[in-house]
Amino acid sequence: MWRDTWLIFKRDMTSARRNMAWIGIGIMQPLLYMFLFGPLLEPVIKHTPGFPPGDAWTVLTPALIIQLGLFSSSFAGFGLLADYRSGVVERMRVTPASRMALLLGKVLTNAVMMLFQAVLIIVLALVVFDLDAPLGGVLLSLLIAGLLAIALASMSFGLALRIKSEEAFPAILQAVLIPVLLLSGIIMPITTGLAPDWLYAVSRINPFTHVVDANRAVFRGDFAMDALFTGSVVLLVMAVLAVWWGARTFQRENA
Amino acid sequence: MIKARGLARRFSARGRTVDAVRGVDIDVADGELVGFLGPNGAGKTTTLRMLTTLLRPTAGEASVGGCDLLADPVGVRRNIGYVAQGGGTGPGFTVAEEIELQGRLYGMSVPAVRARIAELAERLDLAGMEKRYAATLSGGQRRRLDVALGLVHTPRLVFLDEPTTGLDPQSRANLWEHIRALRAEHGVTVFLTTHYLDEADSLCDRILVIDNGEIVAEGSPDSLKERVSGDAASIVVPAGSVGAAAEIAGRLPGAHDVSTVDTTVRFRVPRGDTAMPELLRALDSEGITMTAMQVHRPTLDDVFLTLTGRTLRDAERKEPADVA
Numbered sequence: 001m002w003r004d005t006w007l008i009f010k011r012d013m014t015s016a017r018r019n020m021a022w023i024g025i026g027i028m029q030p031l032l033y034m035f036l037f038g039p040l041l042e043p044v045i046k047h048t049p050g051f052p053p054g055d056a057w058t059v060l061t062p063a064l065i066i067q068l069g070l071f072s073s074s075f076a077g078f079g080l081l082a083d084y085r086s087g088v089v090e091r092m093r094v095t096p097a098s099r100m101a102l103l104l105g106k107v108l109t110n111a112v113m114m115l116f117q118a119v120l121i122i123v124l125a126l127v128v129f130d131l132d133a134p135l136g137g138v139l140l141s142l143l144i145a146g147l148l149a150i151a152l153a154s155m156s157f158g159l160a161l162r163i164k165s166e167e168a169f170p171a172i173l174q175a176v177l178i179p180v181l182l183l184s185g186i187i188m189p190i191t192t193g194l195a196p197d198w199l200y201a202v203s204r205i206n207p208f209t210h211v212v213d214a215n216r217a218v219f220r221g222d223f224a225m226d227a228l229f230t231g232s233v234v235l236l237v238m239a240v241l242a243v244w245w246g247a248r249t250f251q252r253e254n255a
Numbered sequence: 256m257i258k259a260r261g262l263a264r265r266f267s268a269r270g271r272t273v274d275a276v277r278g279v280d281i282d283v284a285d286g287e288l289v290g291f292l293g294p295n296g297a298g299k300t301t302t303l304r305m306l307t308t309l310l311r312p313t314a315g316e317a318s319v320g321g322c323d324l325l326a327d328p329v330g331v332r333r334n335i336g337y338v339a340q341g342g343g344t345g346p347g348f349t350v351a352e353e354i355e356l357q358g359r360l361y362g363m364s365v366p367a368v369r370a371r372i373a374e375l376a377e378r379l380d381l382a383g384m385e386k387r388y389a390a391t392l393s394g395g396q397r398r399r400l401d402v403a404l405g406l407v408h409t410p411r412l413v414f415l416d417e418p419t420t421g422l423d424p425q426s427r428a429n430l431w432e433h434i435r436a437l438r439a440e441h442g443v444t445v446f447l448t449t450h451y452l453d454e455a456d457s458l459c460d461r462i463l464v465i466d467n468g469e470i471v472a473e474g475s476p477d478s479l480k481e482r483v484s485g486d487a488a489s490i491v492v493p494a495g496s497v498g499a500a501a502e503i504a505g506r507l508p509g510a511h512d513v514s515t516v517d518t519t520v521r522f523r524v525p526r527g528d529t530a531m532p533e534l535l536r537a538l539d540s541e542g543i544t545m546t547a548m549q550v551h552r553p554t555l556d557d558v559f560l561t562l563t564g565r566t567l568r569d570a571e572r573k574e575p576a577d578v579a
Contacts, residue, residue, distance in 0.1 A: 007359050015347055083345065091343025091404060094307055095360040096332045 001098040008092075008105020015079075016113055026072045027117045030064040034121070037187075038129065050193020052213075054220040057131040062215035063186040065118045065145050066208065070181060072117070073152035074173055076110045077160025081169065084161070099250040107153045107243070114149035115142055137218040140228075144215050144235060151239040154246035161249050184208040189216075210234040256412050256444045257283040257306065259324075262315035263468075264301050275301040277468040278315060283446055285411075288438050290459035291448040292555065294570035298468040299448040300340060303416050306446075307337045320412045333361070336405035340416040344400055346390035350381060353389060354403055361408035368407070375403040379433060395426030402433065406443075413437065415447040419454060431458055452555035452567065462555070464562060466570065471562050476555065483553035483561045485509065486527030490520050490534070491547040500545075503537050527551075 016023065042056040052059055083089050092102055122138055125131035133141075156173075163169050183190070183206040190203040203209045214231020222228070259281040266273045276298040283289050291299050304310040306319050308328040317324040320334030344353055351372050358368030376382045379399040389397060398418065405413055418434065419427040435458070437443045449455050455462050456476045464472040464479070472479060492500040494517075501520045505513045507530050513522040524530045527550035538545055559567045 004360060007356060011345075011348070011352075011356055014352070015345070018347055086345060087339050087341045087343035088345050090309060090339050091337075091357070092360060093309060094332060094335075094337045094339075095357065096329045096362065097360040 001101045001104075004097040004101030005104045005108065007097075008102055009108050010105075012079075012106055012109035013112070016109060023113060023117065027068070027120060029071060030068045030117075030121055031124070033064055033067070033187075034060070034124065034129075048194075050191050052189050052191060052216055052220075053222075054216070055132070057125055057129045058133060058220045059189060059216060061122065061125040061131055061133070062141055062219040063189075063212050064121055065141065066148065066184065066212050066215055067181065067186045068117055068121065069114055069145060069148040069152055070177055070186075070208070073110050073114055073149045074156050074177060075170070076106070076153040077156035077158075077169060078166070080106065080157050080160045081164070081166055084164065089161075093250075100247045103154065103157060103243070103246050103250045106157060107150050107246070110153035111146045111149040115146055118142055118145040133219045134221040136223075137221050140218040140223075141215055144211065144218070144231070147235050147239050148211060151235065151242040154239075154242035158242070158246040158249040180206060180208055184212045186212055207234045207238055256285050256287070256321075257281055257317070257319050257446065259306065259317035259319075260315055262302065262305055262312050262317055264298075264305055264310060265313045274468055276305070276312075279465070279468075279470050281306075281317075281463065281470075283444060286438065286442055286444055288434070288445045288458065288460050289447070290455040290462045291446065291465060292450065292452070292455045292462050292559075293448075293465035294450055294567055297465045297570070299450075299465060300416055302465070303337075303414055303446075303448055307335060307414055308332055309337075320410070333408075334410060334412060336408070336410035336413040338401045338405040338413070338415045338418065340420065342397060342401040343404065344389040344397060347388065349386050349388055350376070350392070350400055350403075351385035353400065354407055357404045358407040363408060371407055371409075375406060378436075379403050380429070393426075395422055395429065398422060398426065398430060399433070402430070406437075410443070412444045412446070415445065417448055417450070419449070419451070427454075434458060450567065452559070456555055464559065466559075466563050472558070479555065479558045480553045483557045484511070485523040485525045486553065487551040487557075488522055488524055488527045488531065489549050490538075490545050491518050492520065492538070492543055492545055494518050496543040499541060500538060500543055503541065503543075504534060506537075507534060 038056060038060050041060055045051045045056045045059060080089070119142070159172070160169055163172065181187070183203045185203060188194070190200055190209070192200055195203070210231040211234060213227040214235070217227040259279065261278045261280065262276060263274070263278045264276045266275055279302060291302065293299050301310065305312045306317060306324070308324065308331050319331045322330030322334060324331055354372045354375060355368050358371055363371070372385065376385055379402060381396065381399055381403065384392070384396065389400065392400060402418070415434070419430050422430065434445060434447070438445055447458070459476065461475055462473070462479060463470050472482070490500065490504070497515050497518055497520060501513050501515050504510055504520055504522050507524055509525040510522050510530070513520065531548060531550060535545060556567055563570065
């Protein structure tokens with residue numbers, strides 16, 4: 001299985017290398033937030049009580065990494081739909097290659113691309129905006145980013161293969177992602193000090209809120225088990241469920 | 256090589272059930288070149304996808320390439336090659352990359368698959384194109400690349416789904432040559448689907464005719480044609496002699512279905528080639544001059560008409576496209 005995974009991974013990485021422009025476009029969104037929204041957040045955070053600890057950049061940068069995952073890994077299924085239309089998926093499914101490998105190879109490519117972009121964001125924040133984050137925190141944050149990409153890409157591939165429609169797929173994603181984005185406190189943290197009780201309560205149901213909280217905790221060097229633990233457990237459960245569901249979808253319909 | 260019994264597939268979508276394939280029995284011997292002929296939507300592709308482990312049958316059992324379809328799908332996959340109707344090449348990859356990956360997915364080593372690329376490129380007229388992106392290939396070249404992907408692991412049994420659909424006549428004839436060579440030079444068993452009668456006729460040892468999810472006839476192209484009663488003959492005579500000529504034609508041994516349109520007399524007769532000189536003499540002795548004549552051996556289109564009561568073209572017009 002790992003051999004097949006490696007083969008698919010290599011193929012998709014080749015494809016990604018040949019289409020670097022798309023990665024550039026993918027990273028534009030977080031960069032725009034960083035440059036056009038970040039400076040606005042600086043005085044707001046300094047003068048408003050109720051924000052999570054740390055300055056604007058320790059609050060915003062880890063959240064932008066999660067946002068990047070939400071909006072790039074979630075759309076990974078689009079590439080699979082192209083492969084499906086061109087018959088590539090079927091051509092691979094007729095080989096003895098493990099079904100799990102066909103999924104994992106793609107998922108891992110996505111995770112690597114995600115890490116690449118996350119590193120770019122962190123470096124920019126460190127160099128341009130004097131982000132102050134401990135090395136251990138940054139490394140843990142990359143681990144979180146990688147796991148998030150694995151979870152989201154698996155879900156995306158599974159969803160794409162079930163929906164099989166280039167029209168419905170982005171529509172469904174947009175419908176889900178915007179509330180998830182707002183409710184996870186990425187742009188504006190949802191804390192007891194800032195949000196009305198009902199909004200805070202709703203945000204806690206959103207699993208991505210806990211992932212964002214964990215990522216913010218590691219960025220400010222807070223390794224106390226609280227936020228990090230909850231976020232890690234939520235993320236691990238999501239990743240395992242997503243990979244399982246994705247692999248099941250790849251397996252479905254086969255004799 | 257293939258032995259299927261009662262293979263069936265039912266699709267359910269939005270409360271409607273469609274029986275795409277209604278229990279087919281298929282036997283293909285080692286080294287045969289067998290065609291699966293039928294209109295679009297008859298169930299050809301669905302049957303093929305079941306035999307190649309891509310679709311789970313709702314009923315029936317099969318042994319393909321020596322392995323049980325349901326108990327050992329991985330074994331089946333190892334032993335067969337499959338070329339899908341729409342092909343399966345990624346536009347952003349080169350010919351060599353695609354063949355190499357496919358070979359590697361079949362478990363081949365890098366040196367083995369590299370040697371195989373050279374061999375297949377040579378055999379399928381793709382030499383010199385190894386570094387070209389699939390997106391830049393012509394339709395015929397891409398189809399040959401699809402075939403190369405299906406052959407990379409040297410399978411003993413190959414499934415080709417509508418191999419020449421959408422190709423220009425020249426590429427089509429060229430691909431036929433490659434398919435014939437597969438069997439003649441490499442002893443590969445070939446099972447192909449087609450909705451072209453001429454393709455089935457010129458390529459296959461044996462044809463299974465499928466209509467509406469059921470196999471309605473089976474046999475060599477010639478034996479199927481014999482089921483149609485006789486050759487179609489037509490003669491053209493001067494306007495005043497049409498009635499007399501029709502009567503004379505009707506007296507030929509075994510002649511039937513005599514009809515006239517304008518100055519043309521049409522009829523069916525068991526052996527058109529031997530009946531015509533006889534007719535010519537008979538007409539001469541009555542002083543009728545024949546100005547033109549034609550004899551057609553029955554085509555598979557006639558076979559289809561005889562078996563199902565409609566022509567293949569009519570069947571295509573009525574039926575929706577393949578469900579899967």
